[in-house]
Amino acid sequence: MNNYPISFKLNGQAVSVEAPATINLLTLLRDYLNITSPKFGCEQGNCGACTVILDGEAVNSCLVLALTIEGREVTTVEGLGTMENPHPLQVAFTEHYGAQCGFCTPGMIMSSKALLDKNPNPTREEVVDGIVGNVCRCTGFTKIIESILAAAESMQ
Amino acid sequence: MKDVKYFAPATLQEALQLLEEYGAELSVLAGGTDLVRDMNLEFKVPHGIMWIGRLGLEYIKDDGDLIRIGGATRMQTAGSSPLLKEKATAVAMAAGKMASPPVRSLATLGGNLVTASPAADPGCALVGLRAEVVLTSVKGQRVVPLADFYTGPKSTVIRPDELLTEILVKPTQEGEGSSYMKIGRRQALTLAVLNATSRVKLDSQGKVESVSISVGAAAPTLLRIKSAEAMLVGQALTEEAIQEAGAIAAREIKPIDDVHGTAWYKRKVAPVLVARTLREAGKLNGGG
Numbered sequence: 001m002n003n004y005p006i007s008f009k010l011n012g013q014a015v016s017v018e019a020p021a022t023i024n025l026l027t028l029l030r031d032y033l034n035i036t037s038p039k040f041g042c043e044q045g046n047c048g049a050c051t052v053i054l055d056g057e058a059v060n061s062c063l064v065l066a067l068t069i070e071g072r073e074v075t076t077v078e079g080l081g082t083m084e085n086p087h088p089l090q091v092a093f094t095e096h097y098g099a100q101c102g103f104c105t106p107g108m109i110m111s112s113k114a115l116l117d118k119n120p121n122p123t124r125e126e127v128v129d130g131i132v133g134n135v136c137r138c139t140g141f142t143k144i145i146e147s148i149l150a151a152a153e154s155m156q
Numbered sequence: 157m158k159d160v161k162y163f164a165p166a167t168l169q170e171a172l173q174l175l176e177e178y179g180a181e182l183s184v185l186a187g188g189t190d191l192v193r194d195m196n197l198e199f200k201v202p203h204g205i206m207w208i209g210r211l212g213l214e215y216i217k218d219d220g221d222l223i224r225i226g227g228a229t230r231m232q233t234a235g236s237s238p239l240l241k242e243k244a245t246a247v248a249m250a251a252g253k254m255a256s257p258p259v260r261s262l263a264t265l266g267g268n269l270v271t272a273s274p275a276a277d278p279g280c281a282l283v284g285l286r287a288e289v290v291l292t293s294v295k296g297q298r299v300v301p302l303a304d305f306y307t308g309p310k311s312t313v314i315r316p317d318e319l320l321t322e323i324l325v326k327p328t329q330e331g332e333g334s335s336y337m338k339i340g341r342r343q344a345l346t347l348a349v350l351n352a353t354s355r356v357k358l359d360s361q362g363k364v365e366s367v368s369i370s371v372g373a374a375a376p377t378l379l380r381i382k383s384a385e386a387m388l389v390g391q392a393l394t395e396e397a398i399q400e401a402g403a404i405a406a407r408e409i410k411p412i413d414d415v416h417g418t419a420w421y422k423r424k425v426a427p428v429l430v431a432r433t434l435r436e437a438g439k440l441n442g443g444g
Contacts, residue, residue, distance in 0.1 A: 002159050021162035021205060024192055043196040045189055045259050046345060057232070057261040063192045064262065065185060067162050068207050111258065132344040133256025 008069045010035070011079025025064035026050045029076065037077035037106040041135075048134030051107035052076050058114035060133070077106045080113065089113060089151040098147030100138035107134045112148045121152060161204035168211050168292070171319060175206070176294045179316035182206050186228050186267035189259055213266070213321060216240060225323040227266030227290075231278065232257070234265055243327035246336035246353045246437075250281035253338075256345050266320040269302065272312050275348045275373035275416070281336040282323065283378045284353025284370035284433075290322035291315075299324065303370075306377035331365075332357035335436035339425055341416065348373045349417035350425050352405075354433035356393065364388045364438075369401065369430060374409035374422050381405045381430070393438045401434060402427025 003018040010033065017032050026043075029035040029052070038061050041049030045060040052061045053075040061074075081087035089109050092098065099105040108131055115122060115130035122130065127148045136144060163182070165171040175182060183202035185191050186209070194200040213228035216237045223244055225234065234240055235252025247265075254260055254277045268278045269289060279302075287302045291314055302323075305312050314320060328334055334355040340346040351372040359365045367388045369381040384404035391397045411422035 004162055021160040022195055022201070024196060044193045045255065045262075048256065048258060051258050054261075058258045059261050060189075060258045062196060063188050063259070065188055065192050065205065065207065068164065068185070068188070068209060070164070114257070130257060133258045 004067055006067060006070050008071060009073040011075055019066050021065075021067055023066045025052070025054075025059075025061040025066050025069060025074070028066040028069075029061060029074075035076050035078055038110075039103055039106060041103075045133075046135070047104075048107045048111065048131075049104055051110045051134060053110055053114055056114070056117065058111045058133075075110070075113075077109055080109065087113075088154045089116070089148070092147040092151035092154065093144075096143055096147040096150050098140070098144045100136075100140045100143075104134055104136045104138075108136070108144055112151065115148070116152055116155065120155060122149075124149065127152075160202060163204070163206045164210055165206065165208075166210055168213075168319075168321065171206060171208060171211055172292060172294045172317075175317045175319060178204055178206075182316075184208060184270070184319065186264040186270075187230060187262040189255075189263040190267065190271045208319065214264075218243070218327060221326070223325045223327050225265060225325065227320045227322055228264045229266070229323075231255075231260035231263045231265070231268075234278070235260065244285055244325045244334065245328070246281040246285055246334035246355065246433075247278060247287075247325065249336040250277040250338075250351075250353075253344070254278060259345075265323060269305065269323070270312060270314060270320055272306050272308075272310050272377070273347075274306075274309050274375060274377055275351065276378065277336075277338060277348060277351055277372070279378050280338075280348070280351045280370050280372035281334075281353045282325070283372075283380060284336065284368055285325050285334055285355050286368050288324040289320050290324065291318040292321040293317045293319070297321075303378070303380045308376050328355070329357065331359065333437045333439065335433040337429055337433050337436075339417075339429060347416055350374055350411075350422050350429055352426070352429040352433050354430065354437040356434060356437040358393060358438060361392075363390060363392050364397075367434075369405065369434070371405055371409055371426055371430065373416065374411045374426060376410070379409060381408050383408060384430070388434075393434070398431045398434045398438075399427070402431040405430040
């Protein structure tokens with residue numbers, strides 16, 4: 001099977017990799033680049049566990065054909081903060097118990113980041129709309145919404 | 157595993173040449189929310205893929221007579237467009253609420269139409285707005301009314317050498333409005349149990365000058381309810397007339413039982429939903 005070259009910006013760094021035409025961005029990140037924060041959930045765009053930011057917008061990475069990211073910019077949780085210097089969303093999710101099992105958390109964080117980048121002071125309803133594509137099967141939505149609102153406040 | 161070719165043409169001309177050369181062997185990739193999903197689930201392994209994200213087909217403009225929407229315009233772009241919100245309200249409503257934000261930043265209007273789901277939300281809105289689609293090949297262009305574009309579930313009149321390049325919508329005028337509504341099993345991330353769109357123009361006496369009504373998820377294709385439209389034209393848009401139009405819609409649809417809802421239920425909600433869209437479209441005067 002033929003591989004095609006892909007060059008793009010991943011968490012601020014230029015990356016070059018070769019991959020077949022049929023794989024999606026989620027597989028490229030997890031299996032080719034060892035970026036494992038986006039999770040493999042439904043592979044249909046229903047669960048949001050694989051959400052990353054592509055050119056400033058939240059997308060389901062499982063629905064993006066890997067080759068189409070040539071020359072574009074991808075951000076994952078790995079590019080957000082470090083243990084020493086976490087992003088305000090990461091701090092808020094920790095402080096407000098926004099994570100239970102943690103499987104949906106990276107997707108939740110990336111959807112929230114895309115939301116706050118566009119709308120730094122969202123209402124509760126706007127937060128709900130922003131994460132409507134991310135399913136938490138622990139059903140801890142209340143804590144997640146509180147975490148995002150707290151992050152927005154701390155970033156003001 | 158077979159070798160899958162990939163093309164990302166930089167110009168429309170190049171894309172049309174590729175379609176001319178490879179025809180049905182080439183799957184057109186717009187947003188990927190259907191094609192890549194089908195590939196993930198191994199429903200489909202294409203021979204070749206042509207991505208149309210670099211052709212400059214994402215735009216919404218008003219040329220005076222018509223709103224021209226590029227075939228690769230994404231849902232979030234359509235849903236937040238002030239022009240569509242004002243002069244083609246139904247499609248902004250449908251696109252802006254479809255699925256979820258991460259899907260809306262990928263999925264395109266042209267892709268939604270070509271995929272031809274009988275339950276498509278933006279498709280229902282565009283049929284109800286009497287949109288037309290521009291199909292382009294190296295041989296030229298043809299313009300097809302969207303209601304005639306569909307031939308069955310997942311089936312349209314588009315030829316393998318053609319690309320859906322543009323969607324044309326006549327903007328709503330003074331005294332004219334449009335509305336789209338959907339019943340789903342929940343608020344978001346769900347296919348329609350039933351959806352409906354109305355476009356209504358009232359004259360200065362409050363009588364219906366022109367009207368179109370579409371219903372989705374209720375037949376093998378998105379439907380125009382032309383008999384209800386014909387009944388309404390020339391009448392005042394009274395509650396009685398609205399109820400009658402809904403009753404006609406309930407008779408015209410051909411629903412089946414599926415996982416989203418039973419045929420019985422769809423016949424019960426069709427008149428309700430059609431009536432709601434007629435009321436809202438009829439009230440939004442002043443080009444809403």
